[in-house]
Amino acid sequence: MLCKARERSPRFLSGGVREKSLLGAVCDSGRMKAHAVAVKLRRGEEARRKLKEAGLLSEELLLKNDGTELLLPLTAEPEEERLKEILRGIRYRLLVADFQQRPKRPKSYRDLLHLPDDLMELLPTSYDIVGEIIILKLPEELYPHRQEIGEALLKIHKGVRTVALDRGVKGEYRVRDLEVIAGNENLETTHVENQIKIMVDVSKVYFSPRLSAERARVSSQVREGEVVLDMFSGAGPFAITIARNSPARKVYAVDVNPAAYEYLERNIHINHVEDRVEAFLGDALDIVPTIDDKIDRIVMNHPTSAMDFLPLSFEKVFPGGVIHLYLLLESSEVPKMAREIGEKAKEIGRRIKIISLREVKGYSPTSSIFCFDLEVD
Ligand SMILES: C[S@@+](CC[C@H](N)C(=O)[O-])C[C@H]1O[C@@H](n2cnc3c(N)ncnc32)[C@H](O)[C@@H]1O
Incomplete structure (x- = not known):
């Protein structure tokens, strides 16, 4: 030796x-x-x-x-x-x-993998953890090794029981196309953030833990007695964060996906906000006009289609109210979009002020999700 x-x-x-x-x-x-x-x-x-x-x-x-x-x-x-x-x-x-020698604890899942150097370089440095599930994207070159990668992640993350490969968010319901690559096939889990619990099946309802700070930011702006509308609520992370952590009087939450509505109802119950959150199943275009209340704030988190619903929000929001509009854009498109939003407001006799414009999360190498906070006169 x-x-x-x-x-x-x-x-x-x-x-x-x-x-x-x-x-x-x-x-x-x-x-x-x-x-x-x-x-x-x-x-x-x-x-x-x-x-x-x-x-x-x-x-x-x-x-x-x-x-x-x-x-x-x-x-x-x-x-x-x-x-x-x-x-x-x-x-x-x-x-x-x-x-x-004491066996060294690997620091990263990469330490457990023995792939050729060119493939090691492609391994993702970040991934999402939703409750007990890891959701990760892989470049196609790594697909043949996805099971080993999944097993390595399971070994490193003791609280995780399932690793799922994310092949993109699709369709009207914005649901992820997922393949379980390691662990248990059950894709229902409970995620904890901002002192709330969100139960969700990540293959049936959209959910992103990366918006946690954004939900806290919006919630912190809600003033005493406000009425809030979450127009595309999913399983309810915005609606429930606001109901639990802000002095809002009422939160209306709408989603067209029946699975989202089912989890929204459960999450209202789990978080004990039955008295402040009212859930609706259906198309926002049909539901929102029927809500007979003065709406002070609207959350529009449907970044690929929210612009189609903006006239409805302009009609519904009370003077002095705020709209949080999330849009998926190339950075170069942002100034043009800001002008378009102003024009849409004018068309229905409202004036807006963009009180904040932020890049919330990257989406692709050239595009991101931006949030426009609009004050509507
Ligand atoms: C990007 S997800 C956001 C979900 C949630 N706000 C969140 O942060 O997890 C957009 C949601 O809009 C819903 N949606 C799509 N079209 C809709 C419509 N016409 N009316 C109401 N909800 C709709 C989808 O089902 C989906 O749950």
Whole structure:
């Protein structure tokens, strides 16, 4: 067996044996020679604690118990006087011994994978965790390795039981096309954010944990007694965050996807906001005109189609009210879109002020989801 030694000069060690130093050398088997203290087993725990407190105990090597003594590996050759002081009252021997390295905990799922270098470079550095489920996108070159990748993620994330490959958000309901690549096939989970719980089947209802900060931001703007409309509520993360964390009087939540409506109802119940959130199943174009209340704030989180519903919001929102309009755009399209929003308002006799414009999350290399906060006169 070959050991690669860190350079040290030969020296006398306790016990008087002159040996060519291989201290710090790691062998193929993960063993290493180190200075150590041997103490009787009954004083072992006390000595271990004292050496640890003094910063002398090696964290990289495993302790050894030979039946009568405990061998405690040290970070370096200790100064005898200092060691005596640290272990005062405990009999000990100083020696050099072979220790097994502590198995290193991998830091990232990448550390568990052995793919060719060009594929390793393509591994994603980020992914979403929704409750107990990881949702990740992979470039096609990595598809043949998706199961290994999924298993590696499961090993790293102890609270996760399922890893699903995201092949894009599709259709009117904006639902993800998912393939389970590791773990359990159940895609229903409960996600906790902003002190609320959202139960959702991620294959049946749109949900993105990346909007958590955005939901907190919108909720923090809601003033005492406001009436809020969440026009595309999904399972209710905006509506319920607002109902639980703001002084809103009422939140109306609408979605056309029956599965979204079912989870919305459950989430209203789970979060105990039955008195403040009213859920509707149907097309916003049909439902919103029937809501007989003064609406102070409208959340329009349907970034691919929200512009089609903007005239409806302009008609519904009370003077001085606010609309949070989410749109999927190329950065270059933003100024043109700002003008278009103003023109749409004018067409139905309203005036708007863009009080904030923010890039909320990246979508593709060239496009992002932007939020326009509009104050409507
Ligand atoms: C991007 S998702 C947003 C869901 C939710 N706001 C969230 O943050 O998780 C858009 C939602 O709009 C719903 N939707 C699409 N067309 C609709 C319509 N005409 N009326 C009401 N909801 C609609 C979809 O079913 C989907 O749940």
